[in-house]
């Protein structure tokens with residue numbers, strides 16, 4: 326088989342570690358940022374402090390590993406592997422989100438490959454799928470700034486869970502899963518009959534950040550149904566609820582994109598487009614709203630790669646990395662952690 330290179334990310338506890346290993350069992354580079362100094366005064370590891378330190382240092386550690394290996398993440402790395410567990414949940418989340426971001430590079434660049442002439446760098450990328458909920462500035466190949474990601478569920482998950490909550494039938498013989506079914510179902514629903522809060526909007530600590538959150542929205546839908554004792558046997562009620570969910574999720578995306586656009590403007594980043602990719606990008610209602618936002622408020626074109634290039638290849642690569650890493654290279658990489666992997 327063709328040899329391949331794996332970039333591994335480990336943030337399960339108190340050290341931020343990245344290594345590049347190839348399938349011929351060579352460690353090509355290693356980089357680590359130890360945290361013991363910051364935990365010493367407390368006499369133990371404080372998860373929140375460890376998490377913040379990962380957040381701050383991981384991008385640098387990844388860059389350092391790539392530099393040491395003289396590698397480019399797009400050209401030279403075939404697979405991204407990340408510790409999923411065991412470990413401190415908040416710390417694992419940082420590594421996982423970074424791995425997804427790196428895998429997302431493929432998504433972010435696809436649009437440029439299919440539209441070479443009309444999308445010069447830099448552009449704003451919104452990646453919305455079952456695996457990713459990301460706002461990036463794509464400055465160039467291998468140069469992205471992550472402005473925001475979901476703090477909990479992905480937007481695709483939120484669509485899927487809400488579709489289940491509202492018992493929305495799947496579309497027969499059509500792809501797109503529960504999310505696409507929800508979109509179809511919401512078509513003749515009224516989105517302003519019910520009101521659910523836009524995530525993070527009322528939270529003074531959170532409303533100015535570019536991260537997103539979708540788990541609260543799902544809970545708000547449940548609360549609304551209970552509070553108003555809504556009858557889910559009534560199809561009109563369910564359609565209106567579906568439309569309400571879709572509108573609220575869209576408003577949340579718009580608010581965060583506005584912040585991201587403002588962030589770019591403050592830094593005089595001259596964006597060429599808003600690129601939207603991922604399974605949820607095929608939602609026509611979301612697309613129309615984002616098109617209006619891009620054209621009228623940002624004065625940018627909205628570019629969505631064709632649906633077959635929107636599917637979640639990045640996440641697949643990351644998952645494949647987990648599998649390959651576990652199967653072939655576990656004896657060589659970080660012997661402290663690998664034996665604890667559940668088989």
Ligand code: KG4
Pocket residue numbers: 453454455456457480481482484485501502503504505506508603604605606607608609635636637640
């Ligand atoms: O990118 P993708 O195909 O793969 C994964 O990330 O796994 O995205 C799948 C997600 C699913 O959650 C699916 O329900 C959602 O995208 N999705 C949609 C629509 N089509 C697919 N959500 C809302 N509206 C759609 N039309």
